[in-house]
Structures are given as structure tokens and as C-alpha cells.
Amino acid sequence: MTKTVIQFVVLAVVLVLVQVVFNRIVLLGVAVPIVFIYLLMRLPVNLNTNWVLTIGFVTGLLVDIFGNTPGMNALACTVLAVLRMPVFNVYMPRENDMNTPIPSVDSMGVAAYFKYMSTLVLFYCVLIFMIQAFTTRDLLLTLARIGASTVLSVVLILGLDSLVSTRREKRL
Numbered sequence: 001m002t003k004t005v006i007q008f009v010v011l012a013v014v015l016v017l018v019q020v021v022f023n024r025i026v027l028l029g030v031a032v033p034i035v036f037i038y039l040l041m042r043l044p045v046n047l048n049t050n051w052v053l054t055i056g057f058v059t060g061l062l063v064d065i066f067g068n069t070p071g072m073n074a075l076a077c078t079v080l081a082v083l084r085m086p087v088f089n090v091y092m093p094r095e096n097d098m099n100t101p102i103p104s105v106d107s108m109g110v111a112a113y114f115k116y117m118s119t120l121v122l123f124y125c126v127l128i129f130m131i132q133a134f135t136t137r138d139l140l141l142t143l144a145r146i147g148a149s150t151v152l153s154v155v156l157i158l159g160l161d162s163l164v165s166t167r168r169e170k171r172l
Contacts, residue, residue, distance in 0.1 A: 004044075011164065012039050012059060020066040030141070031148035036063055037124050038157050040080055041117055042164070044101040045088060056081030069132075076127040083123055091116045104165055105158075117161075118154050125150045 019036035026032055040056050060077030064070060088103065091112045100106075105113045125146045133142045 008039070008043070011042070012055075015039050016059065016062045016066070019063050023063075023067045027152065028148065030145045031152045032145070033156050034121070034124065034128075034149060034153040035156050035160060037077065037080060037121065037153075038160055038164075040077065040084060041103060041120055041157070042161075043084070045085070045103065046101045049085070052081045052084065053078060072128060072131045075131065076124055079127055080120060080124050084120065087119050087123075088116055091119075105161055106165060113161075114154075114158075117157055118150070121153045121157065122146075122150050125153070 015036040015038060019034070022033045022035060036059060039059055040052070043052055043055065056077040057074055060074035061071075063073040063077075067073070092103075092108055103113065103116060107113075108116065129142050129145045129149070
């Protein structure tokens with residue numbers, strides 16, 4: 001158990017630092033790579049909801065502190081932490097079918113994990129960009145930012161998942 005906690009703490013620190021750098025990157029003027037929410041997606045499904053909400057809020061708050069965005073990521077991450085299990089249950093109705101309690105390509109299967117992950121990324125992008133815009137005046141630009149950031153983040157998170165998967169998960 002301690003090894004898993006240390007792995008998640010290291011993953012959280014690395015993802016927050018990478019996100020701080022990625023916040024300064026805007027591809028084609030619309031796409032912002034968002035990878036730190038991978039931590040929330042990767043949390044074990046049997047983890048207590050209070051812990052998931054706390055981890056989501058603190059992770060979002062750290063990105064807010066380093067990114068100078070007053071509470072926007074904290075709000076979006078907390079909402080994402082609430083939506084995580086309902087979205088998981090839509091694509092994986094029985095937890096008993098999983099090899100490990102940690103959502104990944106290996107434990108859920110490629111199709112189910114892709115749907116789970118892309119839905120959560122889409123929810124996060126909609127939340128964060130609608131909070132940032134806080135208007136419908138530039139709706140097309142906001143929709144372009146949502147779509148481009150979602151696609152870019154999904155690709156990056158799939159690559160990140162292939163790097164982070166443990167050797168035990170790869171053997172199964």
C-alpha cells in the first residue's frame with residue numbers, strides 16, 4: 001500500500017510541474033495540452049470519495065497557484081472528481097471484471113478506457129474553457145479551444161498511460 005501511495009505522490013508532483021510548463025504552450029492559438037488530470041483518472045476505483053475530492057481539489061489548487069488562475073482549475077478538478085465514478089460506471093458497469101482496481105488500458109480494455117478517458121477530458125475542457133470565457137460572445141473560439149485541447153490532451157494522456165503502466169499490468 002505504501003508503495004502505491006508513493007507512486008501516486010510522485011506522479012502528482014511530476015504532472016503538476018509538467019502542467020505548469022504546458023500552460024504556457026498554446027498550439028495554433030487554441031490547443032492547450034492538459035495532462036495533470038490523468039492523476040484523477042488513474043486513482044483506484046475503490047478509493048473513498050472524500051479522498052478523491054480532496055486530491056482533485058488540491059491538485060487543481062496547485063495548478064492554480066503556479067498558473068495564476070484563481071480557483072478555476074480547483075473548481076474544474078473537483079467537479080471532475082465527482083463525475084469520475086459515474087462516467088466509469090457507464091463504460092465499466094462491474095468493477096469485478098477488472099484485473100486491478102486502477103483504471104488503465106490493461107485493466108479496462110482499450111475501447112472502454114478510451115471512452116472513459118476521453119469523456120473525462122472533454123468534461124474538464126468544457127468546464128475550464130467555459131469558466132475562462134465566462135461569456136458566449138466568442139463561442140466559436142471557445143468551442144475550438146475545447147475541441148482542439150480535448151484531442152491534444154487525449155493523445156498525450158494515452159501516451160502517458162503507456163509510459164506509466166506498471167510492469168505487472170503489462171504482463172496481464
